[in-house]
Amino acid sequence: MARMLRRLRKGFQSLTSFSAATIQPNLSASESSRSEVALLSFFSPKPRDFSLPNSSWGSEMMRLYDHYNSQCEAETEGGQTQGSPWQRLPSYNRSLKYAPGGVYLSKIVQSKARLFTRNIREPGAAFEYALFVNKGEKKCVCIFQAGWLLEGPPGHVHGGAIATMIDTVTGTHATFLSGPIMTANLNIAYRSPIPLGSTVLIESSLDTQEGRKTFISCKVMSTDGSKLHTEATVLFVSINVSHLVRGG
Numbered sequence: 001m002a003r004m005l006r007r008l009r010k011g012f013q014s015l016t017s018f019s020a021a022t023i024q025p026n027l028s029a030s031e032s033s034r035s036e037v038a039l040l041s042f043f044s045p046k047p048r049d050f051s052l053p054n055s056s057w058g059s060e061m062m063r064l065y066d067h068y069n070s071q072c073e074a075e076t077e078g079g080q081t082q083g084s085p086w087q088r089l090p091s092y093n094r095s096l097k098y099a100p101g102g103v104y105l106s107k108i109v110q111s112k113a114r115l116f117t118r119n120i121r122e123p124g125a126a127f128e129y130a131l132f133v134n135k136g137e138k139k140c141v142c143i144f145q146a147g148w149l150l151e152g153p154p155g156h157v158h159g160g161a162i163a164t165m166i167d168t169v170t171g172t173h174a175t176f177l178s179g180p181i182m183t184a185n186l187n188i189a190y191r192s193p194i195p196l197g198s199t200v201l202i203e204s205s206l207d208t209q210e211g212r213k214t215f216i217s218c219k220v221m222s223t224d225g226s227k228l229h230t231e232a233t234v235l236f237v238s239i240n241v242s243h244l245v246r247g248g
């Protein structure tokens with residue numbers, strides 16, 4: 001049990017200690033990002049980072065990725081990091097890779113467990129997204145391209161898929177700010193439908209932290225900011241990681 005808890009804690013801690021990707025000097029940011037993925041998958045034993053660009057990303061997704069990624073802290077040749085409040089958060093297909101599960105999960109289920117938003121293999125089919133956190137302003141921006149498997153109303157994104165992305169972005173943001181949390185309350189107002197295949201911005205901002213409670217607001221908008229698609233308020237409650245192992 002103590003070993004399980006140590007592994008869970010390690011997973012949460014790693015969320016706040018990522019360093020931004022190093023950009024190769026002779027390539028454009030997009031070329032560099034794409035080649036980084038290819039190289040990683042061939043030579044690195046590291047798990048795949050799903051928030052790096054892939055061939056399914058459209059031009060708007062790439063433009064926004066390059067825009068935010070260029071503002072992130074970069075490692076200099078001396079191994080120092082340049083002071084920038086922005087940081088790109090990597091994203092893996094297991095929420096906590098080493099979490100052994102609770103008494104309520106069999107070993108078979110746990111070994112097959114995959115993060116909901118990262119479990120469809122075909123690039124571009126479902127949730128394509130990358131998150132950037134601004135430590136100074138305590139806000140987080142996600143660029144999200146909604147694939148064809150997320151259809152709800154004809155030609156538009158399912159409300160449950162939008163809720164999933166809001167929970168994912170604000171939940172990651174709350175974890176970054178407050179450590180291990182669970183969503184206690186999620187209120188959503190759907191203002192205008194999101195066309196399937198489009199790229200949108202999801203902005204998460206901290207409202208208040210009161211004891212164990214972290215209150216976050218979230219907006220889903222068109223990339224030029226002219227259209228509000230969805231807004232939400234979310235309450236997260238800090239938990240002791242043993243809450244997850246014991247099954248609540």
Ligand SMILES: CCCCCCCC/C=C\CCCCCCCC(=O)SCCNC(=O)CCNC(=O)[C@H](O)C(C)(C)COP(=O)(O)OP(=O)(O)OC[C@H]1O[C@@H](n2cnc3c(N)ncnc32)[C@H](O)[C@@H]1OP(=O)(O)O
Nearest residue numbers: 015095167168171172175181182183184185213237239248
């Ligand atoms: C899971 C963590 C994710 C980490 C990410 C890791 C790295 C990143 C990797 C990948 C990114 C993906 C990120 C995804 C994130 C998704 C997160 C989810 O979707 S979580 C699943 C859905 N949520 C549940 O299943 C909760 C079920 N509920 C519970 O377990 C409990 O009710 C809990 C923990 C929420 C609270 O239980 P208590 O016993 O610990 O605490 P009490 O005393 O009830 O509440 C504490 C305070 O909060 C208020 N509170 C609690 N629930 C409330 C509610 N529903 N509405 C309003 N207030 C509430 C209470 O009134 C109290 O306030 P007063 O201190 O008295 O002021």
